[in-house]
Amino acid sequence: MLKPSFLAASVSLILASAPAFTFKAHASSSQSPELKPEVIEVTGTRRSLRSIAESTVPVDIISLDEINSSGQLELSQVLTTLIPSFNFPNSQLADGTDHARPAVLRGLAPDHTLVLVNGKRRHSSALLNLNGTVGRGSSAVDLNMIPTAAIKRIEVLRDGAAAQYGSDAIAGVINIVLKDADEGGSLNFTYGKYDTQMAGAKQLERVYQGDDGELAFDLGEDRRISDGNTGTLSGNIGLPLGDNGFVHLSAEMRNKAPSNRSGFDPRAQYAKDDAGNFDPREFDAERYNHRFGKADIEDVAFFYNAGYDLSDTLSLYSFGSYSEREGNSGGFFRRPQDGRNVVEIYPNGFLPQITTQVDDFAVAAGITSHTAGWDLDSSINYGRNQFSFGVTNSLNTSMGAQSPTDFDNGDLVYDQLTLNFDAKNSIDLGLYEEVFITVGAEYRNESYQIKVGEEASYLTVLDAQGIPVAAGGAQVMAGFSPASAVDESRHNIAVFTELDTYLTAKWNLVAAARFEDYSDFGSTLTGKLATRYEFNDALSFRGAISTGFRAPSLAQSTYKSVSTVFENGIPNEVGLFPVDTPAAQALGAKALDAEESINLTAGFIYTYDAFSFTVDAYRIDIDDRIVLSENLSGDAVEDILKSAGEHNVQRVRYFTNAIDSRTQGVDIVATYSFDLSALGELSLSAALNLNDTEVTHVKDNPAELAALGDEYQYFARREIARFEDGTPKDKLNLVATWQYQDWTAILKATRYGETTDSSSTLKKDEVLDAKWITDLEVAYQMTQQWRIAVGANNLFDQYPQDTVGNIGFSNFNQIFPYSAFSAYNTDGRFVYAKASFNF
Numbered sequence: 001m002l003k004p005s006f007l008a009a010s011v012s013l014i015l016a017s018a019p020a021f022t023f024k025a026h027a028s029s030s031q032s033p034e035l036k037p038e039v040i041e042v043t044g045t046r047r048s049l050r051s052i053a054e055s056t057v058p059v060d061i062i063s064l065d066e067i068n069s070s071g072q073l074e075l076s077q078v079l080t081t082l083i084p085s086f087n088f089p090n091s092q093l094a095d096g097t098d099h100a101r102p103a104v105l106r107g108l109a110p111d112h113t114l115v116l117v118n119g120k121r122r123h124s125s126a127l128l129n130l131n132g133t134v135g136r137g138s139s140a141v142d143l144n145m146i147p148t149a150a151i152k153r154i155e156v157l158r159d160g161a162a163a164q165y166g167s168d169a170i171a172g173v174i175n176i177v178l179k180d181a182d183e184g185g186s187l188n189f190t191y192g193k194y195d196t197q198m199a200g201a202k203q204l205e206r207v208y209q210g211d212d213g214e215l216a217f218d219l220g221e222d223r224r225i226s227d228g229n230t231g232t233l234s235g236n237i238g239l240p241l242g243d244n245g246f247v248h249l250s251a252e253m254r255n256k257a258p259s260n261r262s263g264f265d266p267r268a269q270y271a272k273d274d275a276g277n278f279d280p281r282e283f284d285a286e287r288y289n290h291r292f293g294k295a296d297i298e299d300v301a302f303f304y305n306a307g308y309d310l311s312d313t314l315s316l317y318s319f320g321s322y323s324e325r326e327g328n329s330g331g332f333f334r335r336p337q338d339g340r341n342v343v344e345i346y347p348n349g350f351l352p353q354i355t356t357q358v359d360d361f362a363v364a365a366g367i368t369s370h371t372a373g374w375d376l377d378s379s380i381n382y383g384r385n386q387f388s389f390g391v392t393n394s395l396n397t398s399m400g401a402q403s404p405t406d407f408d409n410g411d412l413v414y415d416q417l418t419l420n421f422d423a424k425n426s427i428d429l430g431l432y433e434e435v436f437i438t439v440g441a442e443y444r445n446e447s448y449q450i451k452v453g454e455e456a457s458y459l460t461v462l463d464a465q466g467i468p469v470a471a472g473g474a475q476v477m478a479g480f481s482p483a484s485a486v487d488e489s490r491h492n493i494a495v496f497t498e499l500d501t502y503l504t505a506k507w508n509l510v511a512a513a514r515f516e517d518y519s520d521f522g523s524t525l526t527g528k529l530a531t532r533y534e535f536n537d538a539l540s541f542r543g544a545i546s547t548g549f550r551a552p553s554l555a556q557s558t559y560k561s562v563s564t565v566f567e568n569g570i571p572n573e574v575g576l577f578p579v580d581t582p583a584a585q586a587l588g589a590k591a592l593d594a595e596e597s598i599n600l601t602a603g604f605i606y607t608y609d610a611f612s613f614t615v616d617a618y619r620i621d622i623d624d625r626i627v628l629s630e631n632l633s634g635d636a637v638e639d640i641l642k643s644a645g646e647h648n649v650q651r652v653r654y655f656t657n658a659i660d661s662r663t664q665g666v667d668i669v670a671t672y673s674f675d676l677s678a679l680g681e682l683s684l685s686a687a688l689n690l691n692d693t694e695v696t697h698v699k700d701n702p703a704e705l706a707a708l709g710d711e712y713q714y715f716a717r718r719e720i721a722r723f724e725d726g727t728p729k730d731k732l733n734l735v736a737t738w739q740y741q742d743w744t745a746i747l748k749a750t751r752y753g754e755t756t757d758s759s760s761t762l763k764k765d766e767v768l769d770a771k772w773i774t775d776l777e778v779a780y781q782m783t784q785q786w787r788i789a790v791g792a793n794n795l796f797d798q799y800p801q802d803t804v805g806n807i808g809f810s811n812f813n814q815i816f817p818y819s820a821f822s823a824y825n826t827d828g829r830f831v832y833a834k835a836s837f838n839f
Contacts, residue, residue, distance in 0.1 A: 056510050056530035056542050057161075058603065058616050058667070062154040069737075069746050071777050071791045071832070073190060073232050073254060074144045075151075076103045079174070081748065081775070083156055084689035084731045085667060089134040092820045095477055096127045096387060098295045099327035099356045100142045102135035105171040106158070106620070107663055107693045107727045110140035112550060114161070114169035117146070117176045118305070118319055120364050120420070121165070123383025126412035126448070128555040130576070130628070133820065134726045136719070137628040137655065139414075139555045142385070143174075145323040145360045147252035149188065149234035150303035152179045158667065160599030160620065162548030163512040163528035166442070166494055170548045170597045170622065178305040178319055182246030185237030187837045194228040194259055196828025197221075200802035201817040204264040207283045215268060215282070228259035228294060228827060245308030245316075252301045258328070259293035259827045263814045269349060271337040281348070289351060291330030292816050293827055298326045313370040320363035327356040328392075331476030332812075340471055344401040352394035352476035359386045366420075375424040384415040391457065391477055397470040398461035410453030410480035414554070419443040422496075429501075436500040447489035448554035453479025481562065488558045492518040492551070506534040512546075520557065524549045524594055543602035552592035552626055556655045574631065574651040582644040584654040587632055588702025588714075593657050597622045603667075610673040619664040621696075624657035630716050636708045658715045659698050661723065665691035680740030687733040695720045721758030721765065728753035728823045730770075742781040749774045752823040766819055768800045773824050787836045797829040 062082055072078045080088040080103070088103045102110035110129075115122040125142040129135050154176055161169040202219035210216030234252035241247055264287040270279035301323040308316045334341045336349040366379030389409035396403040422440030429435050452458075457479025460472025473479060496514040503509055510530040517523040528546035535541070562575040577584040579592055603616035633651040641649050671685040700706065701714045730753035738745045750773045757766040777791030800822045818826040 056532040057159040060156040076143045084687045084733050087727050091133045094131040094133050097129045098329040107691045108171040109138045110135040111138040112171040114173045115141040120381045123416040126385045126387040126414035147301040149252045150250035152177045160546045160548040163514045163526040167551045179248045181238035182240045183238050187235045190232045190834035192832025194827050198223040199799040201263050229257045247306040250303040254299040256297040258296040260291045262290040262292035263817045269335045289333040295327050295329035300324045315368045318365040323360040325358040340397050353392050355390040357388040378421045381418040387412040391474040394475045398472040407457040407474040408454045409457045411451040413449040417445045433502040438498040442494040445491040450486040484560045486558045490520040508532045541604045546599045548597040550595040573649045575649045583646045586640045586644040588704040589654045612671045614669045616667040621662050623660045625659045627658050629653045660696045662696050663693040683737040685735045689731045718758045725756035744779045746777045755823050757819040757821040790833045793830040
């Protein structure tokens, strides 16, 4: 655990040094020993053509070389490998979250990071993460819908920027800059798979009846597995548009077979006969009957980026994308003797599987001009994400033998339309230098829909007394019923300004302000003040203070679902209700407010020849964080629900502004490049993030809930612990890149700090130890066009310790040997080979 005294001392030391902040500069594989300034165009300031060394806030620039040599196939994995404060947590058996895993920056929620493409706001996924994972209750941008083949570079702003870019930019901003060359291109193919031995999970050799009359098992060595075969084919090409324009096209196809790290199922699969004897099938049953690992995913993505100069002062631009994903993930196996099974359909039990079809579309177009000293940019930007659910290899138990086995569960749809205008100019106000001023306005319209699934996916058959005969809806995930249907929209209008100037030759000051008005919850005003002071060519200090906000998402405001859950043979209807419904309000739900934040940052950068050293400290206070309440149940709750018109619901939860939090930490980065003369060049980097989040306040139960007694908890320990300990409090990235003639070798070692798989009591928590993960890639430039490489991620096949039992679903009779809260993947070693052709 990160000690509060250590963190406070670190922050205090840096804050006392100077009002400053800094960046992390990555060394690309083609970098010369002398550090070169990298130019940013958008992130961190609206003043173009500024190097990151001159920025008043910390900005990471991830180059194309770094992306290509990361050894990762997905954008989220690339970022977690290269940015210490960025994490891409695991998820298993988490419904739709297995198909669109959320990522987090600085330990905050996934929807606290704003994502831009070419400086324009990217739409979020329609998926709302509702299961017990990091990011529970959030809906965020699906970064893995953006293929790495389309990316020129990535800019990561590690600072609050709501005053500049609007809602969500509390943890930071990720700006994806698309390729824009008008010639050349590349073709790339990568193929890999997991080749691993599961630490602590033994291979089942034999099943027999022991001397005590119970099932017994002979076990062998740790289980050896080769699975998760993954192939990726991508390409891009730049083409001229006449003499004054370009269009750059990119495409990527990826097929990821599922991985499975489940243990064997030791439970009796079949009911005993009347004499108490085991069914003969018991000893030959398939006992690796679960899927605990990555989902089966097929991705296809197309991107374009285009621009055309109509004249020296007038230009058109456009970019867009279409991405499609098909996914399949497993649920919990239903044994033959399980009450949720219908033996006439599945005499040997069944593994229900969730299928998804995700369609993602985006297009932006704009015009830039220069007139009367002003640079003008007007744009329209539209994005849409549709998340369609299905269930296969399943059944609706209440329908008995007449049940179908495949279901259409319905759709989630989110779309966003943004109109933006900004104007930039330099104005002489009698200061040391002219003031660079930006003014602008933005209109955004969002809509959210829940579309009903087929009747069998949600139907619950009742007996003559109106009581469910068995669990209703498709097993593993019930479909969306007509009662869950949603079609809501909202809009907001924003005006903003930014001033940027040098007060002296060495002192830069930036001020920004933004006012937004939302149609559903009201207005907000945010501001930011940032500064940088250059003591000399080697040493600079910088810092910033800002306020921010995050509007409640439409999904959080409108999502509704009711499903049947059986406990001890008793059916329970569990509902998630929007805050404006009588059922939620009767238990204390109130209209959602925006989350509000205060960000403080300070740090310094020191550079000398090929050496760079930066230290960045930050503190982020967030009030009124939006979370899911606990599942509220009991006789008193049922009585309230009935009085609110929900006669068939026994449990309920809703979104609420329940907690305040404080996140503080330090980023420390050092890079150095060596010229080894005849032995080539060597670049070294070390990046450390220390991060600590504390839930500083949990609001009292609302009066409606408090009246029911102290046994009702509004927001309980397990969810608090997930906020505080679900992601590492420390992460260290070490990278060594050696170039020798046509050979390049990249060695990476990442230390992930402890995480905790929390439970309702401290005694049942499982603390996952810190672990080093090593990646290695060796590449050879065969010709000017051809490059080949081989590599391994998690080279030494590291796993978290196996679970210790009795901590919720993490163990489940030894079937799930590793916790889903591991900070790194629990699939073991991944080996790959790739070839690239550049033209």
